[in-house]
Amino acid sequence: MRHIISILMENEAGALSRVAGLFSARGYNIESLTVAPTEDPSLSRMTLVTRGTDEIIEQITKQLNKLIDVVKLMDMTEGPHIEREMMLVKVNTEGNRREELKRDADIFRGRIIDVTDETYTIELTGAGTKLDAFLETLDPEVIVEVVRSGVSGIARGDRALRI
């Protein structure tokens, strides 16, 4: 199953490589990984998407907790949560495709943030599956470039990852 694990860690040099190193050394897979400092500059928050059986996910969370720099972590997928990812897509608009691409972007609540004679750059936010769906609606030939931020997540309601 797919899990989103959020981690609060000391904002120290090398913290990211400890997590990445753990995953490669133990053969766990990482689908995406994002990291940035929080409102407290001494802490970084990392969001990691991985897949595995319950046993593997249990080992992953235990091994992450064992890293000395990890202060706290939460498996978002254990409760209701919101998942968001941002994507920028540059598409080729040549050959009377402008209107159709504009419509597609609107349907997915995307915004066109840059325009040239031959291209649109569309910004789209949502769960990973929504971004996948948008890419699937596009003719692969029009896609010039895709950039995805990786997943961020936050728990719904009172549940919060903080120290």
Add this chain to the structure above:
Amino acid sequence: MELTGAEIFVRALQDEGVEIIFGYPGGAVLHIYDALYKQDKVEHILTRHEQGATHAADGYARSTGKPGVVIVTSGPGATNAVTGIATAYMDSIPMVVFTGQVPTHLIGNDAFQEADNIGITRPCVKHNFLVQDVNELAQTIKKAFYVASTGRPGPVVVDIPKDVTAQKAEYHYPEKISMRSYNPVQVGHAGQIKRAVKLMLGARRPMIYTGGGVILGNAAESLTELARALDYPVTNTLMGLGGYPATDPQFVGMLGMHGTYEANMAMHHCDVLIAIGARFDDRVTGNIEKFCPTAKIVHVDIDPSSISKNVKVDVPIVGCVDKVLKAMLKVLKEGKGQPDAAAIKEWWQQIDEWRSKDCLKYDRDSEQIKPQFVVDTFYKVSNGDAYVTSDVGQHQMWAAQYYLFDKPRRWINSGGLGTMGFGLPAAMGVQLAHRDAMVACVTGEGSIQMCIQELSTCLQYHLPIKIINLNNRYLGMVRQWQEFFYQGRYAMSYMESLPDFVKLAESYGHVGMLIDKREDVQPALEEAMQLKDRLVFMDFITDQTENVYPMIPAGGGQNEMILV
């Protein structure tokens, strides 16, 4: 008053109570060596190779429980230390390793003797630190000792750039330290402990299986008390030997790949398994699909990630082994439950039947020197009271099988990583920590050559180690596998150009003995023990084709042993 980084380093070691530091100097740590020179509280032991320094510190740590301390220079100094660091990591040995680093402004520049020590050691340390500011040096050293020696212990690397050792700062060594991201668990969950005791008392065929955690957690006394209160059989892992007295009738021997028949059979047939400070290593479990098929499992460990990693357990308890065992004893004493005496009696009858196979028998009348006979005889002449280090291979298994350890911290070997070359330098660390004790290194002609240069260190510091070289002119364990599983194709397991170990020992200033007759074994060992102030290298020419039995072949279950 302001001190230089190098002076802070030395003061911090003194304030931490460090008595001995093992190391090897070089460019990046010269300021530190200068500061070490100007004091006499911390003794520096110069090894002949950085690997030797780390293993010596490791042996010191294993035999005392105190963290071993190492200092090496940047680049090759640090990379040479990696094998020793990884060895300590796999066996959870507390160690603090200081590595020199090029000056901060040169880091990343491919400077002379530069290596990414933090990156290289990251997968084999409990934690590592790069000190970028002299103001953080003392605090970082405190953290390093704290992390290394608490929770599940392990090696910690502190990388110190040369300029940091020259800069000045106010010295203040914190008495205590707390880290918001690191709070190892102490006591076990009371409810889980009660559940465990209930399950244990309901057992008809119980088995206590303990590992290195009992040694590291100083829990041997509590374990003995608990096992005797219950009258349950006890087995130890290779790392756990000495955690329960080996001469006690409740001890059924080591378990695992080369464990005893009775220990492995009892594991296979038990209905409640009480695992304490052990980690279900593949050399213990054999084929995991066939492991303890009828057992409910209680697992006590300080590291949550050890629990249900290889084998799913029924009652997990996270905590200090000693504290959990004491809590179990309290529950036992307060409760009304008793073990099922009739069932336990029947179980012991079954175990004694397995025992009667005498799985460790060997040809005692053989004309050739049997390696088992050497260890057996050494056990007798040393009254079972020596510190025994070993290297890796057949001799290691024979030492574990035939030397009966009644006390913890007496058996010093590289169990997890299986590092050849460990034995001699580890023995140096043990001897330096216990100057008057009998310290022996049981080794083979393959392993001993991997750190043979340390014979020179032994001369410099007058370390009267007794080296018992079981010389079969083969890389014995490799040869055994090739005999069993590769139809006797002995690829590169034969050593055709061995040195004359007697002359070699003599050239290093020690005593060498060649023993090639069975009747000379005991007199030689006795003579060596009489030479209390000399290192004696005993080269025993043993039966070339002797194998280690019993053996669980790869993929086998614990009840599928090859016997003699």
